[in-house]
Amino acid sequence: MATRLTRKTIGAVCLGMSLLAAAPSVVAIGDVLETPARSTTLAAEYLLNDVATAGERIVAVGERGHIIYSDDDGKSWTQGQVPVSMTLTAISFPTATHGWAVGHSGVVLHSSDAGETWAVQMDGIEAAKLAIAAKEERITELEEELESAPEDQQEDLQWALDDVYFTLENMEADLDVGPVNPMLDVWFENENHGFVIGAYGMIFRTTDGGETWKDWSDQVDNSTGYHLNGISRITGGALVIVGESGLILVSTDNGDTWEKKESPYTGSFFGVIGTGNVNEMLAFGLRGNIFLSTDLGTNWTTVPNEAGSTLNGGAVAKDGRIILVGNGGAVLVSTDGGETFGSYFRRDREGLMTVVPVSQDRLVLLGESGVANADATGKNL
């Protein structure tokens, strides 16, 4: 904490020098969806949840609508123009210029200038309406099916129908409150095709660069509405989603259909990444649990490690190293395709959300208190 305060102090002093005799800022509070993120020099010192690379540029998202980018491997950061100010949770840059970011209030943001300016493509109200429409459609379908179904299938159908009704009611109640649920991850294949996923099983797909979105929850076996926490493409082309209560979903047809895999774990996964080898992936989550699958998620083996606390994110370096980071300042590095991990715990013990391996001997760590530039093990430079 002391280091954090010191860093903030330095930040404040620098700001103080640049803003000497500055008049107080006058800000009118509006909804977070309508209030732009405040221009600040502090964004790189506060919570950052996710990161993406747009060509050579690193772009990160965090609390209060912060989107910042760095063109010098994380040494200095510039704040992008963002029209909203809620906590942003994830970002994806399929190309060097086009990127998407998602966050609370169900917001989906788009940038076509490598992260410098952003615009809202969808918010939680629209998302909820899409989801509700999809459920209503599903109800009509099920009711038709029920009418024509043979007797022995009717009970199951009735159950399914009740489930959907229940979900629909919840969604409508939530919508009465507002855009309550957050998007939790985003993945884009290219400047047209992508998925956003989120709380209570939200999943939407676009094929026109986010101009229109489709509710994709019917293609996913998640009737209990578990949170969908992470989505990745692994080497070989398969897409994987992980979520609450050990949920693992795999798609081998670029997202059209999803297969639920038998899970090795009942706790939550917070992320999944490919190891760099074809059809191999690592899923990770609560209490330092890491599982490795080499066969598209059919079989899983536990990867022993010393993390002990939740692992939040990871990355594969160009040289094949796999780095996972998590709470308690845990930085785990594997040099054998994810079979074993060495660990380092940073002195400040602050939570890490994600990592960018910018070179062989340098990591950019992002998390609870912003950006930290570290050596290859995670130690502060």
Added chain:
Amino acid sequence: MSNPKHDKGEHYITTPKAEPFLERLIFNNRAIILIAFLFLTLFLGYNAIKIQPDASFERMIPLEHPYIVNMLEHRNDLENLGNFVRIAVEVKEGDIFTKEYMETLKQITDEVFYLNGVDRSGLKSLWTSNVRWVEVTEQGFQGGTVIPDAYDGSRESLEQLRQNILRSSEVGRLVADNFQSTIVYAPLYESDPSTGKPLDYAAFSKQLEEKIRAKYEAQNDNIGIHIVGFAKKVGDLIEGIGAIAWFAGITILLTTILLFWYSRCVAGTLVPVFSSIVAVFWQLGALKLLGYGLDPYSVLVPFLVFAIGISHGVQVVNAMAIEAAKGFDPITAARLAFRALYIPGMLALISDAFGFLTLLFIEVDVIKDLAVAAGLGVAIVIVTNLVLHPLIMSYIGITKGGVRHVQNHGEKQDRKWRVMSYFAHPSVAPISLLIAVIGLGLGLYYKQGLKVGDLDQGAPELRADSRYNKDNAYIIDNYSTSADVLVVMVKTAPEQCTQYNVLRAMDRLQWELQNTPGVQSSVSLADVSKVVTKALNEGNWKWYEISRNQTIINASIRSAPSGLINTNCSLTPLLVFLEDHKAETLDAAVEQVEAFAEENNNDEYTFLLAAGNAGVEAATNEVISSAKNMMLMFVYGVVSLLCLITFRSIRAVICIVVPLGLTSILCEAIMSVSGIGIKVATLPVIALGVGIGVDYGIYIYSKLEHYLLEGKTLQEAYFETLRSTGKAVVFTGVTLGLGVVTWIFSPIKFQADMGFLLFFMFLWNMVGAIWLLPALARFLLRPDRMLAKARAK
């Protein structure tokens, strides 16, 4: 009654035409008056002894200021926020993970638990069961006390303790970042729940010193104790006031020695000292009767009263010795001294009193009290030292030694005065003026850096190197904490303080503040809600946000610290931690909050300033900056007007007031250079300094005018002035300086600041009167015209 000297040059100031009525009244009824004085002294002295120290901190803050009005209005809702002590138990060599350390910590925790005034349910240390670690698991939360259940002091259990601490988020709060100390946190009751009596801070602070610090530091060399908290600070302040008794003793002793050296007459020494002490008793007794107590500011007034009493007493002794040297008997000498002095003396004292009364413009009770106490004191000095003193002397008379001293000394002194009379010489005066102008320029230049408020780290009331501030610095260095807290009160309808919109607004203001220079961090319900919402979602940082769902908000703040919500949830504080309490830091934060409140306050919520020590300081600074110029205007206005009425000449006023103005500016420059801000304690200094400093000018000018009207040239008249009154003026300056100089050693910082500045003001005003006044007179006065005018009358 004939006095050949006075018959010649009669003048309304020094010798009224008719034998003054007052003189007859007093000197024809000496016995009756003395007896009346005796009874009055007994009565007031009895009351003076009963006067109580009154360290009420409400009196030190500007009660009329809207911030303070808000704070006091919501005092009950904020009660538990600030009143606690933190005791850091430090291990000097090694770290806290030893059996020995943990045992000591356990004993200290137990000891604190049983201290009177401690809210035991809120007591926190590594050893209390409310300090826990928590971890998210697949099944929900898992946790326990940081001290492992099976703790036995073994290496394994200490390692387990280390792990638990790391998981507990107490590093930086209860455990130092360097693992060399931990904190015992003790919230306090404002008043004893069983008796309802307010907490006795002095006694509580003493208990901490005896039962914790002294005991455990003595027990083990390797243990250091650091204690901070409001109660401790107040305790130390009250302890500091005690030092005043020593200062009083030293001041009286020094003054007596100086007075004897000056007069070489036992009576001429003891009688003024006695009269001045009588004045102090009268002043204290009168204060008591008026219902005042002694606070850390007004406790200084008796010193001023004493010093002023002595300085006027000296004039009486001086005048009597001169008359006695001419061969008059004691009663005649006393009458002549009285006749010569009562008008300039009264004038000087009245101008002192008016100078003090200008302090009434400052809306801070302690300053108003100070004004009343000092004004009253000076009024009393008029009676004791201009009436009682000559009356007593009229019975005793100046001793032969004293008279001889005046006669012998006269010749030697004359040479010195002769040299100094050149200050009025036509070729010296311009040089003096040039120097004054340079001094003025330098003063104005350095004065630009003058700041409002307290500038040093830590508790501003105490010295930077005081035990309290060292402890404070230790805790600030090793823990994530700031001693300067601004509290913004967020007011809502009952049961509405946790609404989404309210939390959002607070969160937004916090972010604006975080982006304001000088703000270190901030805390409110919004943070609690975000952190707990995150925790409820398996500790996932992606959920670190205020939920729009009120049910989730309510769940998230269920276990919020009680200080963050008042009983009916209509008020929730937003705590802003500042890097220091410099005026610009406070201003920046306060302006930001005000701008935000003005833009956003609505039916749902109102952002109100301000509580917390920084809030109080911000309000005080505002009051002081706005009062400062008004006070200066009034004090100079009053002094100038009095001089104008007395001497009926604008030129005279300029001669007297310009040296004072120069001193005031130099004083501000000194404040600026030595890092003393304008604050409750230093604002009165200029009023006091000018009010008292004008005496020198009045004494010198009245004599100078007198001799000019006798037809002497300016330099000759000034020489005569110095001969007759120069010594007394110098002596007065020194006495007044002595009266306040002991404060410089006060453990209370603001008393030290006041002592230092007043010492400068008193001495330098004296220098200004002797050196600059004649130079100005050289340029401004027209002796021939003055003479012509006087003759025409």
